[in-house]
Amino acid sequence: MNTVQQVGLMYRQGVGIKAIARNLSLSKNTVKKYLREMELINSTQEEGDCRTDIDLASNEEHPDECKSRLDILQEYFPDYGNLLKQPGMTLQVLWQRYKEIHKDGYEYSQFCYHYQKYNVTRQAVMHFEHEYGDRLYLDFAGKKVSYVEQGTGEIIDCEFFVAVQGGSQETYAQACLSQQKADFIECVQDALFYYGGVPKVLIPDNLKSAVTKASRYDPTLNEDFLSMANHYQCTVMPARSLKPRDKSLVERHVSILYTRVFTKLHGRTFFSLHELNEAIGKYVEEHNNMLFQGKEYSRRILFDTYEKEALSPLPATRFELKDFVFATVMKNCHVQYRVDKHYYSVPYRYIGEKVKVAVGASTVEIYLKNNRIALHARDRRPYKYTSVKDHLPSGHQYVSEWNPDKFIQWGERIDPSVSEYIRKILDRPAYPETLYRGCSGILQFEKKAGKSRLVAACKLGLHLQSYSYTFIQGVLSRNTESIEIEEAETTIEVEHENIRGNAYYQSLFN
Structure with a gap:
């Protein structure tokens, strides 16, 4: 074991394989074997290693000569991922290009082997510990459910919405008519009220109902979806585009629900969205109460024990889409x-x-x-x-309070005859604001001409059936309200073709 450690120590210090073999009395193959076991060199490194004590200085001037065939090949690999996305591009085409440049390079089988191994290292994943009450993952399933419109017999396809709590994996699911903004926001709200609390972060996919413009670093959120998040006092952190592992938890649960919900819905006919969601809710409850494999607890137990108390309280009212x-x-x-x-x-x-x-x-x-x-x-x-x-x-406030009751009550406080005269004016077929202005002008005469004179003028107007601001103004300006009323009371009606009569004089004041 000490010899193996010495091999590794000397190699890390820059000592060449030949020098290590000579100093430790080992063969070069044994040194390479120990280094492969410690993963310090690749198993396909060439037999000759140019990193010797004698050639170390000259290799610094020609670094390319010191590279192994694998090092040279691996320099191409980062570009191959994008190149293989092009139509017609294959590994064989890339290998042919590689061999044109490097005649002594790897053959096709080894070329494919090393590229596949390189891809495996790039696909390494990180284990993520989810905190209770922290994140709620949102997604729509790729497959749809349906119900039959009872009146027409039309089959209505519905989207399948799924929400998963990060800590307990408590799941909520429902069918909705579309992935449009209104339906999506309603589904998210239904999920929050199902859980009875609000997490710190909502993690949706990059659908347009949640993200207006996708970006790896600074996505532009849909304004209505952001307003909903603000209403519930939580933040939104969309998954990155083409990065399904950002929401792998909900992706995995969608697959699970295909088995635990979709298979049970198969062969059944539903005649309304409500009936369909009742069935989905029943099967999701069974899913949440099912024990984890090899465990003595379920999603529901974890949620009730730890997650629920970590959620923030719901607001008093639901968010209203505006x-x-x-x-x-x-x-x-x-x-x-x-x-x-x-x-x-x-x-x-x-x-x-x-x-x-x-x-x-x-x-x-x-x-x-x-x-x-x-x-x-x-x-x-x-x-x-x-x-x-x-x-x-202030001036507009006074005008804004104008209405028939206001003027009638104002006239009543002066005298019943004034109130009656105002009623007659308001009964005229004219634009309301014009009538209101006339009423206001008449009532203002209480201060300008006096209460008794205004009452007398209104009585005269009622007697002559002449209802207008102009009539009252004319009578008061000529100081004739008392004289005219006395004359009116003693007038004997005489009918003659040469007598003009009351109607003619009433028209002069209207």
Whole structure:
């Protein structure tokens, strides 16, 4: 054993094989054998080794001459992987090119042997210890499941979604209609609520629903998928493109579920997606409760014992997929969501700013530079306005409160006749805001002309059936509200073709 160690020590120090054999009284073949056992040289190293004490200095000037045939061959191997991907390229073609350059090189069988051995060393894998509550692996199976549409008899193919916890390997699976963003996000949420908690990291594949632009170093995540991750307070770390070992755990479980779920679904007919998922859930539960081979525990036992308590708690509500659009705040302090053609208010200080509008099924959120500046309940009525009083300037706030009840109650506080006159104005077939302005002008006369005069003018208007701001303004400006009302009360109706009558004079005030 000491001799073997000496051989290795001297070789590492740069002593040639011939010198080692001479100093230790061994044959060169014995030295090579010991070095092969210690994996310090390759078994196919040539009989002659140029690393001798005598030639050491001259070899430094001609390093290529010191290389063995294997060293020269192995320099080509890193490029062969990409070359073999080209159409029509084979190992035999590469060997022929190699032999044209190196006439004394390896023959085809040895050439293939060394290349295969080189590939084996490149395929070494690392054992990875998964922490409980750390990672959730997500993937879609390559094969599909299906159900029959009961009304039409059409066969509906469905995607098969799989999620696996890294620590316990607790598995969740369900069928969905597609791999589109909405279906994928819904599947991930269903998995999180199935586990009853949130891991630190989600590891999806590079499908478009999760990754907009794949990159080995800095992938661009789908904005909606990232919003969902932010809602659940977890991060997203997509697997690298063409690197299935980054998510080998879920890849392996997909293969297992082919056996434990797909084979049991075979031959059965389902008439709805819900019915199909009920069957899948039953078989996945059996899979999770099955003991590991040679172990006394199952995935479910590991999950309940260790993983579940390591997960972060779920938020109070599920994530709501939103439609994101950009809009400019108009001068009336509103933005329009074009899909519903509805308007939502924004604080007036943001007039002219370009904001992001996030529209969900029940809410509308408005953001400026990632800060939420407005929140509304969604209203799908077209061409209507949803406004918050505090969003408007003080002058606009007053106008925004205009409605029929406001003016009727205002008139009632002055006098019932004033309230009745306001009702008559509001009953006119005109644009509401025009009527509101007229009502506001009439009621303002309480301060300008006095309460008693306004009441008298409204009574006159009711008697003459003349309902307008212009009528009240004319009567009060001429100070004729009392005179005219007395005359009106004592007037005797006379019918004659030369008498114009009340209708003519009413038209002058309207």
